[in-house]
Amino acid sequence: MPIPIPTRTTFDLFPTLYREQIDAARTSSWYDTFEDLTFQSTIVDLAELGEEEDFLNWLEEDSIFLPEGSEGRYAAGASLPNASSNNMNRQRSNSTSSDASSKSSISSEAPIYHLPKLNAAIRSALDKYGGSVFPKLNWTSPKDAAFILPQTASGPLYCTSPSDVYLLLKSSDFISHDLDNERAYAGCEEGEEQDAVTFMKPKLELVLKKYCDINPSREIRCFVRNNALIGITQRDNVFYDHLQSDETRIKICDTVRALWEDEVRENYDGGIDYVFDLYLSPNFQSAQIIDFQPYRNSTDPLLFTYEELLSILETAFEPLPPCDEVTATTTIPKPRLPIFKAIDSQSHPSANRNAPTYQSNMMPFEMIEFSQGRNLDEFKEAWEEALAQGLTE
Numbered sequence: 001m002p003i004p005i006p007t008r009t010t011f012d013l014f015p016t017l018y019r020e021q022i023d024a025a026r027t028s029s030w031y032d033t034f035e036d037l038t039f040q041s042t043i044v045d046l047a048e049l050g051e052e053e054d055f056l057n058w059l060e061e062d063s064i065f066l067p068e069g070s071e072g073r074y075a076a077g078a079s080l081p082n083a084s085s086n087n088m089n090r091q092r093s094n095s096t097s098s099d100a101s102s103k104s105s106i107s108s109e110a111p112i113y114h115l116p117k118l119n120a121a122i123r124s125a126l127d128k129y130g131g132s133v134f135p136k137l138n139w140t141s142p143k144d145a146a147f148i149l150p151q152t153a154s155g156p157l158y159c160t161s162p163s164d165v166y167l168l169l170k171s172s173d174f175i176s177h178d179l180d181n182e183r184a185y186a187g188c189e190e191g192e193e194q195d196a197v198t199f200m201k202p203k204l205e206l207v208l209k210k211y212c213d214i215n216p217s218r219e220i221r222c223f224v225r226n227n228a229l230i231g232i233t234q235r236d237n238v239f240y241d242h243l244q245s246d247e248t249r250i251k252i253c254d255t256v257r258a259l260w261e262d263e264v265r266e267n268y269d270g271g272i273d274y275v276f277d278l279y280l281s282p283n284f285q286s287a288q289i290i291d292f293q294p295y296r297n298s299t300d301p302l303l304f305t306y307e308e309l310l311s312i313l314e315t316a317f318e319p320l321p322p323c324d325e326v327t328a329t330t331t332i333p334k335p336r337l338p339i340f341k342a343i344d345s346q347s348h349p350s351a352n353r354n355a356p357t358y359q360s361n362m363m364p365f366e367m368i369e370f371s372q373g374r375n376l377d378e379f380k381e382a383w384e385e386a387l388a389q390g391l392t393e
């Protein structure tokens with residue numbers, strides 16, 4: 001009897017997406033399961049705290065004033081910092097109101113926002129994590145707003161006070177994704193009760209991660225499709241010499257495969273298609289989870305394209321030819337998964353630039369151009385000179 005030849009398995013470019021998969025990628029959904037494998041975090045449920053409405057009102061208000069008492073690592077007692085202290089009332093760079101914070105006549109009319117419990121929750125996380133946190137909402141960090149805080153050697157989004165956290169959130173466009181259910185669940189398979197759920201107010205969480213000095217050369221993104229770990233890509237757009245040897249690449253693949261098989265595959269609730277980010281240890285032999293995201297177009301495939309990932313998947317699941325057709329000369333071994341991609345030369349099209357990734361969210365283009373090759377003091381001086389010149393011309 002002839003052996004039936006299995007039909008070739010085909011896949012769509014993207015799998016069908018369900019709300020459950022998006023929910024599974026919220027930090028609060030996976031944190032308890034992977035607590036030992038990720039950065040220590042505190043998740044603040046704003047509704048439970050009783051300040052969700054006030055927080056949203058403050059965030060949505062077209063105002064540059066920060067919630068009262070949010071300055072400083074420690075809550076101020078009798079000597080509360082007043083509205084003119086250091087970075088209180090710092091303006092969004094794209095704000096059109098030009099001098100609200102500097103006019104004392106306006107300060108008497110300034111709206112006052114109260115988020116005392118949230119201030120306390122952020123300070124409690126700061127205490128727990130040695131004085132600094134990395135903030136994000138349900139899924140998204142305000143990394144497009146990193147410019148608003150002084151840059152530290154530790155990296156961006158380094159927050160040491162509630163006001164730092166508020167400034168980032170207020171200045172970020174990215175986090176608006178998490179505040180709008182329609183955007184957060186875009187592309188999901190429509191269920192019967194979809195409409196009602198879509199227009200429900202999102203459950204809002206502030207995630208405060210212990211701040212860690214991250215070396216971007218050890219960040220990677222991993223793709224799982226149809227319950228197979230198909231690809232790993234370097235995350236940072238820079239050529240790194242130490243990622244070039246076969247030995248290193250094999251070590252990284254082995255580490256990721258082991259972590260995925262032993263810890264993630266059976267325990268992650270987001271189905272059989274998802275993407276996760278890892279931070280490798282210096283010797284590449286272990287890794288910590290940074291976060292998860294759904295397998296969908298809006299998740300950046302970085303050095304891959306989704307077409308390439310599809311082709312890797314289809315090759316992996318392509319049925320083997322029947323035994324009697326297999327000869328030593330015709331068998332092409334399938335590539336061992338996952339496929340690892342790193343930038344392999346300085347001239348690689350993705351190899352970056354010294355400019356920060358979200359510069360277009362940051363400042364007027366002239367300002368960026370003007371800053372090239374200058375340190376902060378030089379830039380400040382030159383910028384002021386240019387402005388003065390511009391005013392007199």
Ligand SMILES: Nc1ncnc2c1ncn2[C@@H]1O[C@H](COP(=O)(O)OP(=O)(O)OP(=O)(O)O)[C@@H](O)[C@H]1O
Binds near residue numbers: 136210
């Ligand atoms: N605990 C932390 N301490 C310091 N930096 C961090 C921390 N967690 C993440 N980062 C840095 O911030 C980047 C973004 O973090 P995260 O993935 O949590 O946010 P995101 O909004 O989901 O970003 P993306 O869309 O790039 O995945 C990471 O790639 C890493 O470089």
Ligand SMILES: [Mg+2]
Binds near residue numbers: 277290291292
């Ligand atoms: Mg992420």
